[in-house]
Amino acid sequence: MRPGLAVKLAVLLAAIGILASGLTGFFAYTANRSMLVEAAQRNLLTSTQLLNRRFAAALTDIGDDSRLLASLPIAPRLAAAGSGKERQREENMLAQAFAAMMKIHPAYLQIRLIGAGQNGLERVRVDSSASRPIRVEGEQLQEKGHFPYVFETLRLGPGRTYQSRISINRENGTHSAQDKPILRVATPVYEARGPALGVLVITVDLASLLTTLKADLPKNYGLYLANKWGDFLIHPNPALTFGFDKGRRFFMQDSFRATRPLFDKGARSTVLNGLDEPQQAAGLVLAFEREPFSSSDPHHFVVLGLSQPLTGVLDGAESLGRSIVRMVLAFSALAIVLAVVFARAITHPLNMLAHAATRFSSERAMEALPLKRMDEIGILARCFDRMRNQIQSHMAELLEHQQEMAYLAHHDQLSGLPNRTLFFRQLEESLHSASRRQSLLAVLFVDLDCFKQVNDEFGHAMGDQVLHTVARRLQHTVRAQDLVARLGGDEFIILLGDVSDDKDLPAIANKILDSLREPMMLGGRSLSIGGSIGISVFPRDGCTAEELVQHADQAMYEVKTSGRNATRLYSPPEQRTGLPG
Amino acid sequence: MRQTKRKNLLRCGLLVSFFFAMRPVLGLETLRVLAWPGYADPDVVARFEQRYQAKVEVTYVDSDEVLWSRLHSPQDQRFDVVAANTVEIARYVAAGLLAPLDLAALPNTRRQSPRFQALATIPGLVHDGRIYAVPYTYSTMGLIYDRRQFRTPPQSMNVLWNPRYRHKVLAFNSAAHNFSFTALGLGIAHPFRLDREQMKHVTRRLVALRRNILTYYTLPEEATELFMEHKVALLFANYGTQQLAQLRQAGADVGYVLPREGALAWLDCWAMTRTAPRPALATAWINYMLDPGVGALLSRRQGLANTQSHPSAQESSATIVWLAPVEDIAQRESLWRRIVSGDRPERF
Structure with missing residues (x-):
């Protein structure tokens, strides 16, 4: 069975309701997620900026330390070449100052005073070895003039500081600083006048510097640092850092395309997240900021970035998501109930109409209709009611016409008797039942004698009256179950059913003739009319209506030819030859 | 069916x-x-x-x-x-x-x-x-020089040691090639197979080179930056003609020569x-x-x-020494690290 309108409507309405609440829930959920992510991005960018400021401040502090040491009065003297006991004492003093500084700052892996002369020979050098300061002297001192932190710093004016690029320290024999990511902060050493005599260099352990910087950041934050070409210096995956040192470079702008403008367009900061850019930042929220790195080189910068797992950011969204799902489910259930109720309310009067229409068309029954409603259904009901009434009256008229037509088709208008058609139909039906019951049946062919003369003498109107009277008389003479019909002109035919004995037939026929012969008063004149009657009997004289009528006609004809006004049973020709005419 | x-x-x-x-x-x-x-x-x-x-x-x-x-x-x-x-x-x-x-x-x-x-x-x-x-393809390691500081193109590898260009020379930070080209400059027949004496000689010569250079470079971009910033006169072109193009793009008026002692090439x-x-x-x-x-x-x-393609006349007449495996790369690397770190010649 196909679903009805009520089901369809209910499904449609419920679907609309569920869809509406589902979509609203979905958009609320996604909007909330992106809001959370945006807020996290903002916070992360603020943290990144803060970290950058602290990084810059830490570098400034290191610069201050280097300036402080460089400004010691013995520094310029020791920067120049020399020897002797006094120098030895002063070198020890400076070395002690270096060691004291390193004790305060565990991130300082090396503090050196390097002379401008003798190819940048180290003059006083203290390294850190297993967190303890260790003095490097004599033969161990190396020439450093070819390193940028020496030749670049020597070009700076008094009080300025140089910041090296962040790199892996490949200088041999540097104890704790060896093969570690470091940066160097240096200050030129000047006397009151004259050229720079040397440089004071502090080597800083990048890892411990950043550890202190990010100490109060949550544990699951990732830290990124790239130099101005984009080479990673710090990355949660250490294998990707200092690629240039291993002959295979890994660039920040390749890992995070969004950072490209920081390197080539001078953009200051950028944020990205795994929701919008799952390719670049799968499962992460990231913020990057570009920070000028060196006071001596305005073009030098680093890019610092922080990452935060997206899951932590979206925790809030998940609980909201769950309550949204519950809400959507509840609203969907409500939508289903409402849809069913509403669909039924709409379809009930329609069903009434449909039922009324069905009953009307099948049984002409006038069922109750929702006529009082003021809506479209009410209009429809009223229209239908009107239509139903019209149909009803049209049908009644039609039926009447039909009956009239049927009567006209089967009756002779003049006498009101059944006509030939009706007679033959009745005869055939009677033949059926008679043959079933094996009873007798007789057909009497009646022809008025000298009817033509009546017509000629008294006119057709009179003739018609005669025919009318004959019809009445014939009807009155036979039994109610017998049938009298007019075949046309002055010919009548009578069907006698259930004839018990064919010997009675001449008597019946004579009785008919007698009734015909009675004078009739027409137009003030008495008129007597006779008739000739031929009789055929079923089954003896024929089995079909045609045969019976034809044989009755033949018998009647024989009466006519032998003097009229008599009756005669049909006899087949072979019998007739033996009988007197 | x-x-x-x-x-x-x-x-x-x-x-x-x-x-x-x-x-x-x-x-x-x-x-x-x-x-x-x-x-x-x-x-x-x-x-x-x-x-x-x-x-x-x-x-x-x-x-x-x-x-x-x-x-x-x-x-x-x-x-x-x-x-x-x-x-x-x-x-x-x-x-x-x-x-x-x-x-x-x-x-x-x-x-x-x-x-x-x-x-x-x-x-x-x-x-x-x-x-x-x-x-299939190759690259020589010649010398790039500043045409404004050289009236005639340098001929010999040993110009790198010339005190006239002190702190105006850039060298490449690499163990294998530096020993080999220094050996070539010293006229050693097999620059990739140095014996003990030759190695000692070459090492001291490299310390001398260190004292003459401004600094070592690793990346070609770095070399270009230093060249422009410090008015460098001469550099050992580890990246060959590729590096020459980069320098010219940066606006340097530079030339490229293959030294007469022979140029290393990969x-x-x-x-x-x-x-x-x-x-x-x-x-x-x-x-x-x-x-x-x-x-x-x-x-x-x-x-x-x-x-x-037919190489330039200068190149086709020059001796090109194709890189070959060296006698002991670990030894060269350890020595090289000490040289770069600034050990004085007495320590070798």
Whole structure:
């Protein structure tokens, strides 16, 4: 069975309701997620900026330390070449100052005073070895003039500081600083006048510097640092850092395309997240900021970035998501109930109409209709009611016409008797039942004698009256179950059913003739009319209506030819030859 | 009736799938290429694919170490052809990774300049009379000089030590090449095979060079920056003519010379692996790579010299010393670290 309108409507309405609440829930959920992510991005960018400021401040502090040491009065003297006991004492003093500084700052892996002369020979050098300061002297001192932190710093004016690029320290024999990511902060050493005599260099352990910087950041934050070409210096995956040192470079702008403008367009900061850019930042929220790195080189910068797992950011969204799902489910259930109720309310009067229409068309029954409603259904009901009434009256008229037509088709208008058609139909039906019951049946062919003369003498109107009277008389003479019909002109035919004995037939026929012969008063004149009657009997004289009528006609004809006004049973020709005419 | 129909269908299906399965073998053979970025650009590869109705899969490497490990990939990811320098080729031959080549199947080798047709003169390519690789591209390590600071182009390697250019020289931070070119400058016959005495001599000479230079560089960009910033007069061009182009782009008025003592050069060659399943296709690829058109594209796009074009007069007359394996790279590296760190000559 196909679903009805009520089901369809209910499904449609419920679907609309569920869809509406589902979509609203979905958009609320996604909007909330992106809001959370945006807020996290903002916070992360603020943290990144803060970290950058602290990084810059830490570098400034290191610069201050280097300036402080460089400004010691013995520094310029020791920067120049020399020897002797006094120098030895002063070198020890400076070395002690270096060691004291390193004790305060565990991130300082090396503090050196390097002379401008003798190819940048180290003059006083203290390294850190297993967190303890260790003095490097004599033969161990190396020439450093070819390193940028020496030749670049020597070009700076008094009080300025140089910041090296962040790199892996490949200088041999540097104890704790060896093969570690470091940066160097240096200050030129000047006397009151004259050229720079040397440089004071502090080597800083990048890892411990950043550890202190990010100490109060949550544990699951990732830290990124790239130099101005984009080479990673710090990355949660250490294998990707200092690629240039291993002959295979890994660039920040390749890992995070969004950072490209920081390197080539001078953009200051950028944020990205795994929701919008799952390719670049799968499962992460990231913020990057570009920070000028060196006071001596305005073009030098680093890019610092922080990452935060997206899951932590979206925790809030998940609980909201769950309550949204519950809400959507509840609203969907409500939508289903409402849809069913509403669909039924709409379809009930329609069903009434449909039922009324069905009953009307099948049984002409006038069922109750929702006529009082003021809506479209009410209009429809009223229209239908009107239509139903019209149909009803049209049908009644039609039926009447039909009956009239049927009567006209089967009756002779003049006498009101059944006509030939009706007679033959009745005869055939009677033949059926008679043959079933094996009873007798007789057909009497009646022809008025000298009817033509009546017509000629008294006119057709009179003739018609005669025919009318004959019809009445014939009807009155036979039994109610017998049938009298007019075949046309002055010919009548009578069907006698259930004839018990064919010997009675001449008597019946004579009785008919007698009734015909009675004078009739027409137009003030008495008129007597006779008739000739031929009789055929079923089954003896024929089995079909045609045969019976034809044989009755033949018998009647024989009466006519032998003097009229008599009756005669049909006899087949072979019998007739033996009988007197 | 129905049963047979179904059987026929099944047969049809099997035929179709068989056809598709056979396609790569019948029509499109796959060639797996291991090369350096820029050696097999997509358009160059496409032309080969069209010409030989083959499919080419190029895998790029960015270091000799990666190349070595790729060549030892599992069976199903074996490569057919590989581009590597002469030192690496020698190593692969020793490890039995390469198959000998038939020069007759490489007609394009006859269009190469005579220097590259004389395969026996290039170390590492010929073993036991059989040829294992053919040259593809190379880069010399000459000297780049500032034309405004040199009236005539420098002739000798030893100009790097000239105190006249003190702190105006840039050297490359590398263990192997620096020992070799210093040895060349000292007139040592076998710069890649230094004995103890020679090594000591060369080391001291490198300390002397350190005292004469401004600094060492690692990346070409770094060298360009230093060159411009510090008015450098002379630099040892580890990256060859590629570096020259970069400097000129930065606005430097520079020239490039190959010193008369000889210039080191790396030479990348194409070789076929021993496991290549379709040697004919692999050979066709190598021959195609030696096509002058492909060579010209390489030079135009990468700034690398190809082996077909006629070199400049200066270059063709110069001695080019192809890189060869050194006697003890670990020793050179440890010495080099000490030199760079600033150890004084007395300590060597």
